[in-house]
Amino acid sequence: MESILSVTVVLDLKGMSVKILANVLVVLSSTAEDGEIEVEFARMWMKSTKMLVTNEDITVVQLLNLEPLTNYRVRVVLFDMEDNSYEENDVPEAIATTICEDIVLKPPVAGSYIITLSWNVKEEGSNCPVDQYFIELSSSSDQTTRQERLYRSDPTVMTGLRPFTNYSVVMKKYTDKKTVQLYQSNVFTLQAAPGLIKSLEVISTSTTSLNIQWDKPEQPNGIISHYNISYRHNGYLGCTVAAGAINDQSRGTFRVNATELHIQDLTPYSRYTIMVMGYTVAYGPSIMKSVETDQTELPEETPVLLNDSIKIYPFSIYFRWKPSQDCKDIKGIISQYKVIVGGISPWSEGTRKEYTSNTARFDFKDAIPYTKYNISILAMRPSGKVNLNKSLNITLQTTEYTLEPVRDLTAYSMGPKWISLRWKEPYPPYGRVESYNIEYNKQRSGTKTIQIRSKSSPCELWDNMTCVTLENLEKDSTYEIKPVRANKLCCVVLDHLLEIINNQPNMLAESGGSAHGLLS
Incomplete structure (x- = not known):
C-alpha cells in the first residue's frame, strides 16, 4: 500500500486546446470542526517541473506536504496567458483524503513468552503522528486483550505471554476522525519448558518397591513428550544419625509417557528421594518427595x-x-x-x-x-x-562356688586293721573336685589325714561313687572319720562325724545332718 502525504489531481484538458493555458490554480478546502476553510494551494505554470504531463490531453498534478489523514475538496481553475480564468470550464470538484501509512509491518516473530513486532519506515511518511499506531493482542484461551502503542524508532516486544498459545495480533491506527485496521494475524507462541508437576504421591507397596503417581502440570507450556523420574537412595533407616549419612549410592532414571510408575528392586527399610519433571522442548522444574520402604516381616539382622x-x-x-x-x-x-x-x-x-x-x-x-x-x-x-x-x-x-557336702557317705569295716568308705559327689557340684581329704582319729588320740585325688579311687562295685580304705588301723578301736571335699575356693564338711568300731564285720555307719561351709 503506497504511503503518501499528497493528493493526486488528474486534469482532463480535452476540448480546451483552443485556449492557450498559462497556469493552473488548485484550490483546496479542508473540512474542520469550525467549518470549511478554503486556501489557495498552488499556482503552477504549465510545463513546469511540478506538473507531470503524461500526454497532450492529460496532466497529473501531485500536491505535496498536506496534512495527514485529512479529507480535502479539490477545485481547479484554469488561466490563459492574459490571466483570464475559465471557471466555467473548471475541472469538476473532487474529494481526496490523505493517508499516513508510513510503516510497513513485518510478520510477527514469536518466542515462548514474547511476540516481537518490527517494521520498515518510509521517509515520505516522516510527518505522520507517532502515537497513532497500536497493537491489540488477544487470546481466546484466557479471554484477555492487551493493547500497546507502537513507537517507530524501536521494535515492540509484547512480553509476559503464555507459551504455546494462539494470539490474535491486530494493528490499528487511531485518529480523531476514524479508526483503521491495518493488519491482523494469528500467531502461536513457541513451546517452553513445562511448569511444576501439580502433585506427587509416592506409596511404599512392599519392602523393595514403590508406586509413584503424579498429575500433569497446570501449565504444560506445550506438548509433553515424556516425564523423567529419578530416584536416589538417601540412607538406611537402621543407621543412627551418629553414624552419619550412609547410603548405598544407588540411583535410577526412567522415562515414561504415563503419569504413573512402579519401581522395584529397592533396599528394604530405607529412605529414598523421588524426583519427577516433564519435558516439552526442555525440562521443567522438578517436584521432589522423600519416602521410606517397608521393613521386613522377620528381622534380617543378627545381634x-x-x-x-x-x-x-x-x-x-x-x-x-x-x-x-x-x-x-x-x-x-x-x-x-x-x-x-x-x-x-x-x-x-x-x-x-x-x-x-x-x-x-x-x-x-x-x-x-x-x-x-x-x-x-x-x-x-x-x-x-x-x-x-x-x-x-x-x-x-558360671564360676565355682562353695562346695556342697558329699552325698550318701557310708563307712564300714570288714577286717581288723582297715575301714572302707564310699560316697557320691554333691549334686549340683558347684565346682570342680580336685581332691578329697579324709581325716580320721582314734578317740582321745591325734588326727591323721589322707588325701586322694577326686578321680583316683572309683568304686568297683558301685557306679558313680568314690571308694577309699583306711589301713593300718588298730584293732577293736573306734575312729572318727571326716571326709572333706576340696577345690581352689573352699571346702565342705559334714556336720556329723562317722564313728565306727574297727574289726566288726558288716558294721556300717551312714552320715546324716546338713552341711555347712568352711573357708579353706
Missing part, C-alpha cells in the same frame, strides 16, 4: 556380642550386644529382644527359660554355679515375630 561386656559370677551372668555388625543390615524396627537360656550341664539339662529385654543387655540372675548355659538372642519386631535363623548363640559357664 553381635560385645565380648568386653561379659561378666560371669556363680549365680549370675551379664553381657551386652549391639543390633548388628553393620547398621546397613538392619531391615526394620527392633522393639525388643528375646533371650532364650538353656542349661547344658547334666544337673541343668532340660531347664529352658525365655526372657524379653527392651535394651541390648541381659542380666541372668537365676544361674547355678559351675554350670554351662546355651544362650540365644533374637531381635524382635513390634509384631512379636523373630527370625530363628538370625540368632546370636553363645555358651557361657
